[in-house]
Amino acid sequence: MNALRPPHPRAATLAVWWRNLKVWRRLLGPALAMNFGEPVLYLLGLGYGLGVFIQGMGGMPYLTFLASGIVASSAMTTASFEGMYSVFTRMVPQRTYEAILATPAEVDDIVAGEILWCATKSLVSAAAVLLVAVALGALEPRPGLLAVPAVVLLTGLAFAGPALVISALAPNYDFFNYYMVLVLTPLMILSGVFYPVETLPAAVRALVDFLPLVHAVDLARGLATDQPLDAPLRHVTVLGTYALVGAYLATVLFRRRLIR
Amino acid sequence: MTEPIVRAHALAKHYGALAAVAGIDFEIEPGICFGFLGPNGAGKTTTLRMCMGLSPPDGGRLEIFGLSLPRHGRRVRARMGVVPQADNLDPDFTVEENLRIYGRYFGLRRRILDTRIPALLEFAALAERAHARTEALSGGMKRRLTLARALINDPQLVVLDEPTTGLDPQARHLVWARLEQLRARGTTLLLTTHYMEEAERLCDRLVVMDHGSILDTGTPRELVNRHVEPEVVEIRNAPAHLEGHLLDGGCRIERVGSSLYCYTRRATALIEHLRDQPGLVFLHRPAGLEDVFLRLTGRELRDT
Numbered sequence: 011m012n013a014l015r016p017p018h019p020r021a022a023t024l025a026v027w028w029r030n031l032k033v034w035r036r037l038l039g040p041a042l043a044m045n046f047g048e049p050v051l052y053l054l055g056l057g058y059g060l061g062v063f064i065q066g067m068g069g070m071p072y073l074t075f076l077a078s079g080i081v082a083s084s085a086m087t088t089a090s091f092e093g094m095y096s097v098f099t100r101m102v103p104q105r106t107y108e109a110i111l112a113t114p115a116e117v118d119d120i121v122a123g124e125i126l127w128c129a130t131k132s133l134v135s136a137a138a139v140l141l142v143a144v145a146l147g148a149l150e151p152r153p154g155l156l157a158v159p160a161v162v163l164l165t166g167l168a169f170a171g172p173a174l175v176i177s178a179l180a181p182n183y184d185f186f187n188y189y190m191v192l193v194l195t196p197l198m199i200l201s202g203v204f205y206p207v208e209t210l211p212a213a214v215r216a217l218v219d220f221l222p223l224v225h226a227v228d229l230a231r232g233l234a235t236d237q238p239l240d241a242p243l244r245h246v247t248v249l250g251t252y253a254l255v256g257a258y259l260a261t262v263l264f265r266r267r268l269i270r
Numbered sequence: 271m272t273e274p275i276v277r278a279h280a281l282a283k284h285y286g287a288l289a290a291v292a293g294i295d296f297e298i299e300p301g302i303c304f305g306f307l308g309p310n311g312a313g314k315t316t317t318l319r320m321c322m323g324l325s326p327p328d329g330g331r332l333e334i335f336g337l338s339l340p341r342h343g344r345r346v347r348a349r350m351g352v353v354p355q356a357d358n359l360d361p362d363f364t365v366e367e368n369l370r371i372y373g374r375y376f377g378l379r380r381r382i383l384d385t386r387i388p389a390l391l392e393f394a395a396l397a398e399r400a401h402a403r404t405e406a407l408s409g410g411m412k413r414r415l416t417l418a419r420a421l422i423n424d425p426q427l428v429v430l431d432e433p434t435t436g437l438d439p440q441a442r443h444l445v446w447a448r449l450e451q452l453r454a455r456g457t458t459l460l461l462t463t464h465y466m467e468e469a470e471r472l473c474d475r476l477v478v479m480d481h482g483s484i485l486d487t488g489t490p491r492e493l494v495n496r497h498v499e500p501e502v503v504e505i506r507n508a509p510a511h512l513e514g515h516l517l518d519g520g521c522r523i524e525r526v527g528s529s530l531y532c533y534t535r536r537a538t539a540l541i542e543h544l545r546d547q548p549g550l551v552f553l554h555r556p557a558g559l560e561d562v563f564l565r566l567t568g569r570e571l572r573d574t
């Protein structure tokens with residue numbers, strides 16, 4: 011069998027997703043505390059704290075600017091953590107995948123199910139951010155908000171694949187530190203979550219444009235604040251490309267790791 | 271003659287330069303319990319993984335239910351149950367939930383699971399613990415739950431990798447009783463073990479495996495008859511002068527640590543001689559699989 015063949019997920023994908031949902035529901039309390047607690051801290055701490063010194067940013071109050079950015083970055087962080095730490099836990103210490111592979115389910119189903127699950131968790135955490143932001147008055151409850159989940163879902167998919175790639179390569183948990191320090195943290199700082207990317211040096215700006223988070227931030231901010239979107243098709247294309255290429259590479263690498 | 275349910279020919283699997291499975295042939299008739307007996311690193315788990323379609327062989331042919339592997343892995347696994355060497359139950363779920371989610375991977379409908387799960391819990395003597403967290407179970411209960419889980423798809427063939435390793439005697443006997451029940455129902459069992467008692471008790475046919483190769487195949491009785499004399503006298507802390515005498519008496523002698531094993535066709539005269547030696551501790555027993563195993567695989571300690 012060709013190890014590089016395209017992924018072929020089947021119905022068992024949903025069983026994998028459903029398993030994760032059931033575990034998550036069981037541990038709902040701590041999960042939601044994290045989902046709601048973090049945006050509250052960010053918005054209160056940074057938004058109000060810095061907001062005192064900053065008149066406004068990108069033509070809106072700083073708290074609004076920040077909240078609409080964090081919606082996107084929380085989707086990134088959530089999908090990435092799930093795709094690394096949780097996936098690795100299921101793969102190595104818990105041997106969950108070994109158990110699943112003894113059934114008709116296959117590696118492709120596991121990877122597809124995990125990617126869908128990562129995106130689902132992104133949706134939950136971004137929804138929590140939106141609720142907190144509306145409750146704090148950072149965002150107005152406009153119809154545009156209803157389109158934000160679609161962006162968040164796409165963002166979750168765009169980051170899930172790459173996170174699974176890292177998991178498939180990881181010898182242990184410490185390995186994830188590289189991805190955090192070299193990828194996630196720089197993205198968080200450089201992608202227009204805390205300040206507009208226009209202030210970055212042109213070279214950095216050009217580089218950041220090839221990376222997914224800035225596109226997620228632009229889409230989420232535009233929709234959440236009812237501003238006209240610039241180049242929405244390009245944003246969607248970049249995010250979609252990361253999602254597809256990531257899913258493909260993750261599938262190939264998981265096959266290599268699990269079928270020996 | 272019924273068609274074999276499993277058929278392997280020149281099956282091989284290498285990891286780098288290591289031949290984990292070095293070209294083996296075996297066939298399993300439906301309805302029997304077939305055992306792989308071998309020391310650590312013999313290649314038992316690797317063979318089972320190939321049977322599951324999860325490890326592509328790099329030589330030979332393998333067919334289960336007439337379907338070739340790994341090509342038809344999905345279809346084969348749909349009709350197969352697996353008890354892995356290390357427990358991989360879902361620790362976040364209850365006993366009942368573990369069975370339910372596993373059924374989902376097979377695409378089984380809720381209605382089927384609703385009837386099958388209580389029956390399996392009964393079978394595994396876990397009905398009282400249906401809502402217990404898996405983490406709270408004893409080792410024996412976990413093993414029984416893993417066995418129940420392997421039966422969720424009502425498989426024709428159940429593959430068990432060291433099903434009782436690490437269990438205490440009571441727990442082990444309970445698992446054996448369940449496996450005997452399964453075989454009585456006509457389910458084919460394929461198991462690996464390094465417990466002779468288990469192999470002797472459960473297996474209709476055995477292969478003894480070491481270093482990736484099959485050393486011999488047969489029923490437990492055939493193997494014993496073929497490789498060792500019918501009677502054994504084990505002597506503890508045997509003094510050195512005894513060895514010469516035993517050899518003269520026509521025994522085949524093996525020394526393991528401070529014990530002597532004398533293999534013979536008739537032990538009567540030997541026993542009489544030993545009775546006359548004050549303070550000598552000895553045991554007279556019929557030869558068994560353990561003796562075959564030690565003869566075929568050697569006595570040096572394995573640590574892989």
Ligand SMILES: Nc1ncnc2c1ncn2[C@@H]1O[C@H](COP(=O)(O)OP(=O)(O)OP(=O)(O)O)[C@@H](O)[C@H]1O
Nearest residue numbers: 270285290308309310311312313314315316317574
């Ligand atoms: N994925 C792997 N990569 C490299 N070597 C492997 C791999 N899996 C197994 N081996 C090697 O292949 C040989 C056979 O291993 P296998 O697990 O099949 O033995 P076993 O008979 O099941 O032993 P045990 O009784 O310890 O479970 C061993 O030397 C083992 O180290």
Ligand SMILES: [Mg+2]
Nearest residue numbers: 314315355431
């Ligand atoms: Mg093994």
